[in-house]
Amino acid sequence: MDRDLVVRARGGDRDAFARLAAAAITRLDAVARMITRDPERAKDAVQEALARAWRDLPALRDPDRFEAWLRRLLVRACVDELRRARSRHVEVELTDLHHPRVTDSSLALADRDALEHAFGRLDPVQRSLIVMYYYLDLPLAEVAEALSLPMGTAKSRLFRARETLRAALEADARDGAEIVGGQPA
Amino acid sequence: MTARRDVDRVIAIWLTEIAPESHVDYLDETLGALDGVRQRPAWASPGRWLPMQMTLPRVVVPRAAPYLALLALLLAGVIIALAVAGGQKRLPPPFGLAATGLLAFESEGDILVANADGSGRRPIIATPGAQWSATFSRRGDRIAYWSARDVGALASLLVADADGSNVRLVTDEATYVVSDNVSATGGNFRHALPSISWSPDDRRLAFASDAGDLYVVGTDGSDLRLIGDNSHERHEPAWSPDGTLIAYRGRPYNDPYTTMSTWVIAPDGTADQEVIPAAGGQEIDHVNPSWSPDARSIIVHSGLYDIDIVEARRDANGAWSNRVLIGGPTGDFHPSWSNSGTQFSFIRIVSDPGVQPEVLALMVANADGSNVRRVSTATPRFAAQCWSPDDRFIRVFAPTEDPVLRTMLLIPLDGSAIVEIPAPGELSMGTCSTQRLAN
Numbered sequence: 001m002d003r004d005l006v007v008r009a010r011g012g013d014r015d016a017f018a019r020l021a022a023a024a025i026t027r028l029d030a031v032a033r034m035i036t037r038d039p040e041r042a043k044d045a046v047q048e049a050l051a052r053a054w055r056d057l058p059a060l061r062d063p064d065r066f067e068a069w070l071r072r073l074l075v076r077a078c079v080d081e082l083r084r085a086r087s088r089h090v091e092v093e094l095t096d097l098h099h100p101r102v103t104d105s106s107l108a109l110a111d112r113d114a115l116e117h118a119f120g121r122l123d124p125v126q127r128s129l130i131v132m133y134y135y136l137d138l139p140l141a142e143v144a145e146a147l148s149l150p151m152g153t154a155k156s157r158l159f160r161a162r163e164t165l166r167a168a169l170e171a172d173a174r175d176g177a178e179i180v181g182g183q184p185a
Numbered sequence: 186m187t188a189r190r191d192v193d194r195v196i197a198i199w200l201t202e203i204a205p206e207s208h209v210d211y212l213d214e215t216l217g218a219l220d221g222v223r224q225r226p227a228w229a230s231p232g233r234w235l236p237m238q239m240t241l242p243r244v245v246v247p248r249a250a251p252y253l254a255l256l257a258l259l260l261a262g263v264i265i266a267l268a269v270a271g272g273q274k275r276l277p278p279p280f281g282l283a284a285t286g287l288l289a290f291e292s293e294g295d296i297l298v299a300n301a302d303g304s305g306r307r308p309i310i311a312t313p314g315a316q317w318s319a320t321f322s323r324r325g326d327r328i329a330y331w332s333a334r335d336v337g338a339l340a341s342l343l344v345a346d347a348d349g350s351n352v353r354l355v356t357d358e359a360t361y362v363v364s365d366n367v368s369a370t371g372g373n374f375r376h377a378l379p380s381i382s383w384s385p386d387d388r389r390l391a392f393a394s395d396a397g398d399l400y401v402v403g404t405d406g407s408d409l410r411l412i413g414d415n416s417h418e419r420h421e422p423a424w425s426p427d428g429t430l431i432a433y434r435g436r437p438y439n440d441p442y443t444t445m446s447t448w449v450i451a452p453d454g455t456a457d458q459e460v461i462p463a464a465g466g467q468e469i470d471h472v473n474p475s476w477s478p479d480a481r482s483i484i485v486h487s488g489l490y491d492i493d494i495v496e497a498r499r500d501a502n503g504a505w506s507n508r509v510l511i512g513g514p515t516g517d518f519h520p521s522w523s524n525s526g527t528q529f530s531f532i533r534i535v536s537d538p539g540v541q542p543e544v545l546a547l548m549v550a551n552a553d554g555s556n557v558r559r560v561s562t563a564t565p566r567f568a569a570q571c572w573s574p575d576d577r578f579i580r581v582f583a584p585t586e587d588p589v590l591r592t593m594l595l596i597p598l599d600g601s602a603i604v605e606i607p608a609p610g611e612l613s614m615g616t617c618s619t620q621r622l623a624n
Contacts, residue, residue, distance in 0.1 A: 012224055018216050029209045034200065047215045054219050115199045134193070135200040156567050160543065166192045 006063035118168030126161035275623035279323030280426040286620030289319035309349030412454035432474035460497035510554035571617035
C-alpha cells in the first residue's frame with residue numbers, strides 16, 4: 001500500500017484513489033465472495049465499500065491504516081448486503097461459487113463438503129470472522145475492530161463458528177469411520 | 186490440543202483452497218460510479234477536525250476554582266449540619282443483600298439510569314463523546330465510568346454522584362486508548378469495555394488498561410499505582426468483599442486467544458497468585474471473576490470445549506484450591522454470585538452442538554453446584570449478568586431481531602413478569618451495575 005497514494009486520494013485525487021482501488025479490488029472481491037457466498041452480492045459489497053472509502057477518505061487520520069480501514073468497510077458492506085438479502089427473503093446462492101484451486105493439501109473431499117455445508121450455515125458475522133481470522137490471518141483484535149465487536153464478543157463468536165466447523169468435521173469423520181468399518185477388510 | 190490445532194489448520198487450508206482467483210472485471214464500472222460520489226469534507230467528522238487542545242481535556246477546571254472550593258466547603262458544612270440535625274442517610278452494606286435502586290447502562294454514548302420496573306429512564310451523564318462502563322459504588326451513592334471525548338483519544342476515568350452531578354476526574358493517565366478508527370466509518374468505542382471495581386470502603390478503584398496493566402487509584406485521583414510485575418497481562422479486576430485481594434483474569438503477553446486464567450493479587454501488588462489455571466482453551470474475555478459475599482469463593486467459566494463453571498475457594502488459612510462446580514458436556518458461561526451467596530446464576534447453551542444460532546438459557550444453581558434449574562424461557566445473550574441487590578431478579582442482555590441491537594431483561598426469580606429495558610448501547614455489554622440502597 002502506497003502511503004503517498006492514500007494521502008493524495010485523501011486530498012481528492014481521483015487517479016490516486018483509482019490506483020489504490022485497482023491494487024485492492026481482487027483481494028476485496030475474493031474476501032467478499034467468501035463471506036457473501038454470492039458473486040453478485042460480493043460485487044455489490046465491494047462497490048459499496050469503495051464508494052464509502054472514497055466518500056469518507058478525508059476523515060481518515062492515519063494513511064497507514066488505509067488497508068485495515070478499507071477491509072472494515074468491506075466486511076460491514078458484506079454483512080449489510082446479507083442482512084438486506086435476508087430481509088427480502090432472498091435465498092443466497094450457495095453452489096458453484098468458487099473455482100477451487102488445485103492444491104496438494106491433504107484435505108479429503110468429504111472434509112471439504114462438510115466444511116462447505118457448515119460454513120454455509122454460519123451467519124454473516126461468523127463467516128466474516130472465519131474468513132478474516134483464518135484466511136486473511138488477521139489478529140483477533142483487528143478482526144474485532146473490522147466487525148465493530150468487543151474483543152470478547154469476537155472471541156466467543158469465532159469460537160462458536162469454529163465449533164460449528166469442527167463439529168461438522170467430526171460428524172463427517174464418524175460417518176466415514178462407520179462406512180469404512182462396514183466394509184470387509 | 187493437537188486436535189484443536191488440526192481443526193485450525195484444516196479450516197485455513199480449506200479457505201485457501203476455495204478462495205476465488207477470478208479476474209475482477211468491474212473496476213472501471215466501480216470507479217465510474219464514483220463520479221456521483223462527492224468526498225465528505227474532513228470537518229464533517231468531528232473526530233477528525235477537533236483541534237487537539239479541545240479534545241484532550243476531560244474535565245474543565247473552572248477558573249473560579251477557589252470560589253467553588255469555598256462554596257463546596259460551605260455546602261459541606263450545611264450537609265454536615267443537616268446530617269447532625271436530621272440524622273445521616275443510611276447507606277447499605279458494601280456486600281450482601283440490600284435494597285435495589287437504579288440500574289445504570291449506556292446508550293448512544295450517554296450514561297442512563299432506570300428504575301427496576303423499567304420506568305424513569307433518563308440520562309444522568311450526557312456530555313460530548315462517549316461514556317461507558319458505569320459502575321455504582323458499593324454503597325450506591327456514586328458512580329464511576331469511562332469517558333472519551335473523541336475517537337482515538339485516551340479515555341478518562343471519572344466519578345460522579347449517583348445522580349450524575351459533581352463529576353470529578355480520577356485519572357486520564359496510563360489508561361485507555363479507545364479506538365483509532367475514524368468516526369466517518371462509524372468509528373466506535375466498542376472494544377473498550379474495561380471493568381471498574383470499587384474497593385469495599387469505596388475509597389479506591391481498580392481498573393485495567395487495554396494493554397493489560399492493572400491499576401489501583403484513590404477515587405479522588407490520588408495515589409495511582411500500577412500493581413503486579415510484568416510477567417503477564419491483567420484484565421477485569423474484581424475487588425474482594427473483604428478488601429484483601431483483587432481477582433483478575435490473566436494471560437501471557439502476546440497471546441491473543443487461548444490461555445486466560447484466574448488470579449488474585451493484593452491491592453499493594455504483592456501475593457500475586459494464579460488460582461484457576463487456564464484449561465488451554467477458549468476462555469472468553471469480559472468475564473469478571475465473581476466473588477461470593479463472604480470473600481471465600483471466586484467463580485468463572487473455563488474450559489477447552491465443554492465450558493464449565495469453576496470455583497476457586499480459599500480456606501481459613503488463605504490457601505486456595507479449585508474445583509469444577511458445574512461440569513459435564515454442557516457449555517456454561519458467565520457465572521455470577523447472588524448477593525446472599527446461597528446461589529449463583531450462569532448462561533447455558535441448551536441447543537444441540539452445531540445448531541446456529543445457539544439457544545441460550547439463564548440458569549441458577551445452589552452454591553455447591555446442585556439444583557441447577559432454568560429460571561426463564563427468555564433467551565439471554567453471552568454477556569455480563571448480575572443479580573439485583575435484593576436478589577429478586579437477574580439482569581441479562583438479550584438479542585433482538587436486529588443482530589446489532591439488544592435489550593436488557595430483568596428476569597424475576599418468583600415467576601412474575603419480565604421487565605424489559607430496550608436498546609442499551611453496545612458499550613453496556615461488558616458491565617452490569619445496579620445501585621445498592623439501605624433496606
